[in-house]
Amino acid sequence: MKKSLGPKIVVGATVVWVVGTYDREGRPNLMTAAWGGVCCGDPPCLGVSLRKATYSHGSIVEQKAFTINIPSAAYAKEADYVGIASGRDADKWQTTGLTPVHGDLVNAPYVAEFPIVLECRLLHTMELGLHTHFIGEIMDAKVDDLVLGDGDFLSIEKVEPFFFVPGGRDYHAIGRSIEKPFSAGISFRTNQKRRE
Amino acid sequence: MKKSLGPKIVVGATVVWVVGTYDREGRPNLMTAAWGGVCCGDPPCLGVSLRKATYSHGSIVEQKAFTINIPSAAYAKEADYVGIASGRDADKWQTTGLTPVHGDLVNAPYVAEFPIVLECRLLHTMELGLHTHFIGEIMDAKVDDLVLGDGDFLSIEKVEPFFFVPGGRDYHAIGRSIEKPFSAGISFRTNQKRRE
Numbered sequence: 001m002k003k004s005l006g007p008k009i010v011v012g013a014t015v016v017w018v019v020g021t022y023d024r025e026g027r028p029n030l031m032t033a034a035w036g037g038v039c040c041g042d043p044p045c046l047g048v049s050l051r052k053a054t055y056s057h058g059s060i061v062e063q064k065a066f067t068i069n070i071p072s073a074a075y076a077k078e079a080d081y082v083g084i085a086s087g088r089d090a091d092k093w094q095t096t097g098l099t100p101v102h103g104d105l106v107n108a109p110y111v112a113e114f115p116i117v118l119e120c121r122l123l124h125t126m127e128l129g130l131h132t133h134f135i136g137e138i139m140d141a142k143v144d145d146l147v148l149g150d151g152d153f154l155s156i157e158k159v160e161p162f163f164f165v166p167g168g169r170d171y172h173a174i175g176r177s178i179e180k181p182f183s184a185g186i187s188f189r190t191n192q193k194r195r196e
Numbered sequence: 197m198k199k200s201l202g203p204k205i206v207v208g209a210t211v212v213w214v215v216g217t218y219d220r221e222g223r224p225n226l227m228t229a230a231w232g233g234v235c236c237g238d239p240p241c242l243g244v245s246l247r248k249a250t251y252s253h254g255s256i257v258e259q260k261a262f263t264i265n266i267p268s269a270a271y272a273k274e275a276d277y278v279g280i281a282s283g284r285d286a287d288k289w290q291t292t293g294l295t296p297v298h299g300d301l302v303n304a305p306y307v308a309e310f311p312i313v314l315e316c317r318l319l320h321t322m323e324l325g326l327h328t329h330f331i332g333e334i335m336d337a338k339v340d341d342l343v344l345g346d347g348d349f350l351s352i353e354k355v356e357p358f359f360f361v362p363g364g365r366d367y368h369a370i371g372r373s374i375e376k377p378f379s380a381g382i383s384f385r386t387n388q389k390r391r392e
Contacts, residue, residue, distance in 0.1 A: 128239070146199045188273070
């Protein structure tokens with residue numbers, strides 16, 4: 001039996017991304033976003049949505065650039081903190097001990113300590129309501145040597161990203177491997193039914 | 197040391213969502229999407245990106261409606277299959293044994309067997325390149341009784357969503373609880389450094 005909960009954001013689990021920006025004075029800032037995802041394969045683009053009230057929002061509009069930083073579960077406390085403090089009055093880097101590194105290709109800082117960072121240039125800005133949806137083109141992905149295996153395959157167990165659960169009570173780390181993409185479903189093919 | 201991988205989609209892990217649509221003849225279809233995320237809190241909106249070549253793409257454009265269905269890890273094979281077969285020639289419902297239910301509020305079918313389903317009306321369509329970014333307003337979220345705890349809190353362990361890893365080799369289930377959102381970071385507050 002399904003229960004109708006109304007027009008609510010109940011989507012299972014979302015990403016936890018940390019957005020890096022420079023403000024008008026060139027000071028680096030960070031904030032956490034759970035409203036985000038990939039939105040195009042070529043050019044490689046992602047979308048991230050921020051409330052207008054956030055300090056980072058104005059910085060993205062001004063700089064037309066941001067980074068997305070993927071924290072490991074080991075940095076869950078830091079990622080949570082940068083989502084509850086404001087860059088208007090707190091220096092979140094100094095508070096957490098995280099280290100800003102200037103992007104190579106865009107005017108935005110990335111987090112040295114996180115295993116994956118993406119430099120993005122702002123492509124589109126959409127006002128949707130409470131949140132502004134920023135679409136950024138991924139100009140470069142930088143990954144820690146430590147989380148890359150042979151052939152630059154990502155070891156997601158070593159990255160250990162974690163997730164936010166809207167309507168839930170906890171952050172959750174990534175779990176066990178279950179199936180192979182583009183392969184697990186092939187067994188159904190032998191039984192495939194054609195359209196009538 | 198970070199290694200630059202260039203403009204690639206290396207984002208840790210993404211959602212695995214199954215998109216439900218009706219085609220022009222009213223036949224239900226399903227496809228898997230890993231390019232998706234929440235993009236506004238109010239009105240509650242999500243974005244999902246599909247290649248123009250997919251059969252579902254045309255159905256969303258025509259019907260201006262779709263569902264997002266969150267599969268459990270137990271349905272990883274089915275979710276993988278509906279991402280590799282095309283609704284042009286395969287009846288994916290009959291092949292997998294999944295059951296289409298007509299949406300209450302929008303003209304799109306949802307998957308009876310999946311623990312969370314969202315009925316969405318199409319709000320915006322953005323051409324980004326290889327993928328079209330569809331933004332849908334969540335009109336209703338329906339959740340299985342079995343995955344709801346007291347006070348309609350979602351038990352994400354019971355939902356057991358799973359994730360796709362671009363650049364990786366496996367789907368991964370959600371893992372252990374690690375920290376409390378909007379709480380884990382509070383400890384940094386006592387040490388908070390003010391902006392210079």
